[in-house]
Amino acid sequence: MQELIVLSGKGGTGKTSIVASLAQIFQDKVLADCDVDAADLHLLLHPTILEKKEFWSGKTAFLHPEKCIECGQCLDLCRFKAIQENFIIDKISCEGCGVCAYFCPQKAIEMQENMAGYLFVSTTSCGPMIHARLGTGEENSGKLVAEVRNRARQKAQKENLPLILIDGPPGIGCPVIASLAGAKSVLIITEPTLSGLHDLERVIQLAQHFQVQTFVCINKADLNPRQVKETIDHCTELGIKIIGQIPYDEEITKAQIAGQNIIEFNPQSLVAQEIKMMAQKLKEYLKI
Amino acid sequence: MQIAIASGKGGTGKTTIATNLAYFWQKQMKKKIVLLDCDVEEPNCHLFLKPTWHSSQKATAKIPSINLEQCTYCGKCSDLCQFGAISCLKDNVLVFPELCHSCGGCTLVCPTKAIIEVEKELGEIKIGAQDNLQIIHGYLKIGEPMSPPLIRKVKEQATQEDLIIVDCPPGTSCPVIEALKGSDFVLLITEPTPFGLHDLKLAVEVVRDLKIPFAVGINRSTLGNSALKDYCARENIPIILEIPHERNIAIAYSEGELLLKKFPQYEKNFAPLWSYIQEVISSCKN
Numbered sequence: 414m415q416e417l418i419v420l421s422g423k424g425g426t427g428k429t430s431i432v433a434s435l436a437q438i439f440q441d442k443v444l445a446d447c448d449v450d451a452a453d454l455h456l457l458l459h460p461t462i463l464e465k466k467e468f469w470s471g472k473t474a475f476l477h478p479e480k481c482i483e484c485g486q487c488l489d490l491c492r493f494k495a496i497q498e499n500f501i502i503d504k505i506s507c508e509g510c511g512v513c514a515y516f517c518p519q520k521a522i523e524m525q526e527n528m529a530g531y532l533f534v535s536t537t538s539c540g541p542m543i544h545a546r547l548g549t550g551e552e553n554s555g556k557l558v559a560e561v562r563n564r565a566r567q568k569a570q571k572e573n574l575p576l577i578l579i580d581g582p583p584g585i586g587c588p589v590i591a592s593l594a595g596a597k598s599v600l601i602i603t604e605p606t607l608s609g610l611h612d613l614e615r616v617i618q619l620a621q622h623f624q625v626q627t628f629v630c631i632n633k634a635d636l637n638p639r640q641v642k643e644t645i646d647h648c649t650e651l652g653i654k655i656i657g658q659i660p661y662d663e664e665i666t667k668a669q670i671a672g673q674n675i676i677e678f679n680p681q682s683l684v685a686q687e688i689k690m691m692a693q694k695l696k697e698y699l700k701i
Numbered sequence: 702m703q704i705a706i707a708s709g710k711g712g713t714g715k716t717t718i719a720t721n722l723a724y725f726w727q728k729q730m731k732k733k734i735v736l737l738d739c740d741v742e743e744p745n746c747h748l749f750l751k752p753t754w755h756s757s758q759k760a761t762a763k764i765p766s767i768n769l770e771q772c773t774y775c776g777k778c779s780d781l782c783q784f785g786a787i788s789c790l791k792d793n794v795l796v797f798p799e800l801c802h803s804c805g806g807c808t809l810v811c812p813t814k815a816i817i818e819v820e821k822e823l824g825e826i827k828i829g830a831q832d833n834l835q836i837i838h839g840y841l842k843i844g845e846p847m848s849p850p851l852i853r854k855v856k857e858q859a860t861q862e863d864l865i866i867v868d869c870p871p872g873t874s875c876p877v878i879e880a881l882k883g884s885d886f887v888l889l890i891t892e893p894t895p896f897g898l899h900d901l902k903l904a905v906e907v908v909r910d911l912k913i914p915f916a917v918g919i920n921r922s923t924l925g926n927s928a929l930k931d932y933c934a935r936e937n938i939p940i941i942l943e944i945p946h947e948r949n950i951a952i953a954y955s956e957g958e959l960l961l962k963k964f965p966q967y968e969k970n971f972a973p974l975w976s977y978i979q980e981v982i983s984s985c986k987n
Contacts, residue, residue, distance in 0.1 A: 422743055424711010424871045429896065450872035451709045451900040472783060492804055505878060505911065510804030511783050524783075549906045552875045555846060583711040583871050584742035587846035607957035608716065608745040615743060618843045637955040663924070669895050670926050 414569045415597040416562070416577040417699060418447070420620075422612035424583035426604045427632040430665050431688060432580040433457035433674035436539040438692040439701070442576035444537065445565040446544040447558045447592040449530065454580045457674050460535030460542045468532050468545065468560065470553040472509035472524040474502050480521035487513035487522065505550060529553055532560055534568070541568050555591035558582075562592070576701050585619045593619065598626040598699060600656075604633045605640035610647065617651065628698070630657035630691060656698070657691030659684055703865040704978060705884040707908075709900030711871035713890045714920030714944065716740070717954065719868035720749040721961045725971045726864070727833040735863040738838035739852045739880035740870040741824060748957045752829030752836045760839065760854045761820035762847075763803045767794045771815035778807035778816060799846050823851045826858065835863075849879040856883070873903045881908070885982045887915040888942070888974075893925035898932060905938065914981050918942035941977055942970060 419435075421428045432454060436444055446454040474495065487496050491513055495506035514522040530547040543565045545557050565577045579596070582588040593599060599620050603613040613629070620627045629648050634641055641658070648655055660683055668678035675685045695701075706719040723736040738746040765778070765787060776789040786800035787807050798821050808816045824841040839855040841848050848870065856879075859865050869880040881887060887908050891901040901917065908915045917933055922943040933940055944950070944960070944967065953963045961968055 421711075423745075425713060450874045451711075451903055453710070453896045453899060456895050456899060490805075490809070506882075508802050508804065509783055510802055510806055511781065512804050512806040512809065515781055515806065515810065547874055549873045549903055550875070550878050550910055554874045584740075584848075585843065586742045586841060586848045586876065588874075589742075590844070590846045604955075606955035607748050608743075609955075611745060611748060612743040615843065622844045636951060640955055666894055666925055672895070 414566070414575055414577065415699065416579060417598050417600060417695070418579040418581050418592050418596045419600045419602060420581040420589065420593065420616055421583055421602045422585060422616035423604070423609055426602045426609060427659075427665070428602045429453045429457070429580055430669065430675065431602055431630065431632070432578065434676045434685070434688045435578060435692055435695075437674050437676040438689060439576060439578060439696075441574050442540055442578050443565045443569045443574055444540060444542040445561050445577055445579045446542070447561055447579050447588065448582040449545040449547045449554055449557045449561065449588065450582060452544055452546065455544060456672060457669065458537040458539060458542060459672065460533070460537045460544065462533050462535045464534040466532045467528055468530040468557055469526050470529045470556050471527045472511065473504050473507050473527055474509070474511070474513050475523045475525045476500060476502050477521050477523065480519045482519055484518060486516055486518065490516055508552065527551070530557055532557070532564065534564060540574070541572065543568065555587040558588045558591035576699070585615050589619065593625055594623050596625055598628065600628045600630060600695070602630050602632050603644060605631055605637045605644055607640065610640060610644055613644065614647065617653065627653050628656045628695070629653055630659065631655060632659045633661040634658040635660045656694045657687060659687045659691070702982070703867060703884045705867040705869055705881050705887045706890060707869035707877060707881060707887055707904060708871055708890045709873055709904035710891065710896055713892050713897060715871070715890050716745045716749065716868055717920065717944075717960060718888065718890050718918055718942065719866055720746050720959060722971060722974065723834055723866050724750065724959055725961055725968060726975065730975070731833065732864060733833050733835065735835045735837065735859045735865045737855055737859060737865060737867045738836065739855055739867050741839035741841040741848050741851045741855065742870060744838045744840060746836060746868055747829065747838060749959050750831050750834065750836055752831045754827050754829040757825060757827045760823045760826050760851050762823050762850045763805065763818040764798045764801045764821045765796055765807045765816045766819040767796065768815045768817070769794065771813045773813055775812060777810045777812065781806045781810045803850065823847070823854070826855055828858065848876045852876060852879040873907050877907065878911070881911055881913065884913050886978050887913050888918050889915055890918045890920055891929065892921045893919060893927070893929040895928070897925070898929045901929070902932070905936070914985050916941045916977070920944050921946035941974060944970060
């Protein structure tokens with residue numbers, strides 16, 4: 414069993430649309446949406462939720478005003494400025510470190526568990542799907558991502574499926590690291606723009622940091638030939654394979670509005686053809 | 702005054718709007734503007750504004766370091782740590798820097814003062830300028846998971862007297878909250894597609910939670926369908942900026958060209974923003 418994670422560094426390069434298309438093409442896999450912050454894959458794959466599990470993670474300080482003598486020790490100790498002058502706790506700033514509660518001489522502060530989101534085990538027409546929803550403004554997205562990956566692995570083992578296809582979050586921080594570390598391969602979707610290339614360079618560095626086999630796909634490849642060349646040159650220099658070049662096509666947006674992936678929406682379109690060719694190459698490289 | 706440019710979904714045009722707004726305001730108002738690039742995982746503002754960099758500094762966070770000679774292996778540090786960043790074994794204490802939130806609890810709780818704090822590198826902060834526009838950006842070190850401490854440090858570089866524009870990271874979790882904190886107004890950027898609408902709804906939840914006044918800006922506004930505008934109308938959310946979906950805009954963007962420099966005709970799209978935002982902020986204060 415192996416994990417293929419799709420990342421982009423920069424948001425909006427077409428990651429989710431391509432994952433949904435690969436989901437349509439690849440047989441025998443588990444889908445995992447690790448973009449727990451702003452997950453969109455479900456908008457194209459319409460999962461039927463079989464199991465909904467609460468995700469409890471982290472703590473928040475809660476002050477019992479009747480016990481508080483306003484000595485101010487907590488104010489001095491909190492490094493996150495989460496306790497205001499009037500001894501009201503700013504829940505948004507509280508990181509749940511528990512220092513205020515531990516050192517309060519009156520034991521007036523209690524640490525309460527956070528219900529930080531939900532994890533879903535679902536089924537789709539393209540196979541089983543594990544996804545999640547982090548509560549807005551919550552921390553610990555990395556932990557929730559790790560949970561999603563764990564459940565996806567269990568599912569793959571149980572149903573004897575050889576592949577986990579992961580839709581990753583944008584950026585290079587906590588949830589991306591949690592999605593990427595330990596995966597076999599990463600497919601990075603980029604676009605031929607100055608910022609696309611800048612962000613690609615950073616996400617490639619991250620993939621190399623974690624020694625994950627890397628493939629690159631250039632989406633909207635007809636937008637700027639010069640930037641396409643720069644991207645190819647950069648990847649070639651690093652010995653990274655470009656395994657797809659997909660043209661810009663408003664059919665992708667139309668498919669999204671129809672709630673479909675491009676392979677089912679318009680299989681004859683050039684975009685669909687290119688994605689199929691890329692999928693074939695991926696199958697060969699990954700031996701699936 | 703602090704105005705944040707945010708979005709749930711990535712790639713909707715936050716950086717385009719933040720850089721053009723900063724450029725336009727400093728040109729129009731002859732006022733010093735500070736643009737904070739708080740998308741420290743993938744900062745891009747500098748690609749469009751091409752500032753001259755004046756200074757660069759390492760940004761660090763505090764992590765514990767254990768002097769085992771003084772340690773009695775009592776385990777109070779690992780009991781206190783809520784993040785699993787310190788683990789006391791029978792004859793060793795392990796520190797996991799990537800999990801540490803720098804709360805300082807372990808140092809305080811250690812009965813033998815065996816724990817001191819040392820600096821861990823988070824990334825780099827660079828300060829540059831172009832005309833009357835100051836650009837400050839954070840660059841998260843590759844492999845460092847936690848961006849909020851670096852975002853906090855980027856924001857510390859500006860003073861409240863400045864007119865600050867914050868380019869936020871995408872999403873709805875802690876890095877976004879850190880970037881939004883202290884803002885007087887948020888402009889949420891989206892696009893008229895199902896993904897854009899879905900993620901806008903999440904971003905609206907966040908700014909409503911934070912109780913910051915906000916409005917929506919639509920990028921590639923001639924794309925997609927009308928569901929986004931219907932939603933904004935239903936929710937009484939004003940749309941104060943629209944940029945059309947044009948291939949020549951996309952090409953200029955791909956070359957790292959600033960929209961308003963290349964196509965000054967779009968200045969009229971940005972022109973009403975200043976007085977609108979001023980009005981909203983002053984009405985909220987009263």
